[in-house]
Amino acid sequence: MKPTVTVHLWAGLRSLAGGQDVVQVQAGTIGQMLTALAALHPGLEDYLEDNVSVSVDGRIMATDLTHPLNEDSEIYLMQRLRGG
Numbered sequence: 524m525k526p527t528v529t530v531h532l533w534a535g536l537r538s539l540a541g542g543q544d545v546v547q548v549q550a551g552t553i554g555q556m557l558t559a560l561a562a563l564h565p566g567l568e569d570y571l572e573d574n575v576s577v578s579v580d581g582r583i584m585a586t587d588l589t590h591p592l593n594e595d596s597e598i599y600l601m602q603r604l605r606g607g
Contacts, residue, residue: 525549526594528556533601536575539566553577554588556598576603 530546537544541564548563550556557577561568577584578599584590592598 525551525555526592528592528594528596528598530556530560531599533575533599535602536567536570536600539570540564550592552588552592553579553584553590556592557588571600574603575600577601 527547527549530548532540532544532546534544540546540560546560546563548556548559550559557571561571578597578601579590579592580597
């Protein structure tokens with residue numbers, strides 16, 4: 524069974540998640556967490572693919588969708604910064 528993880532949403536995503544700033548989903552990896560969030564709140568799907576950065580326990584996870592999560596993981600979705 525996948526653990527239930529708590530995901531903190533940045534203000535720009537909250538309106539797409541029914542006004543919630545914290546959402547819980549069952550997921551064992553970052554990829555599973557993103558899929559579960561999109562299934563729970565379909566309005567998030569477009570933003571989750573290209574517009575968010577995922578922070579797990581204070582580390583930005585750039586591309587590792589297989590990074591494991593557990594119930595104690597501190598997870599934040601933040602607006603992806605672009606530029607150079």
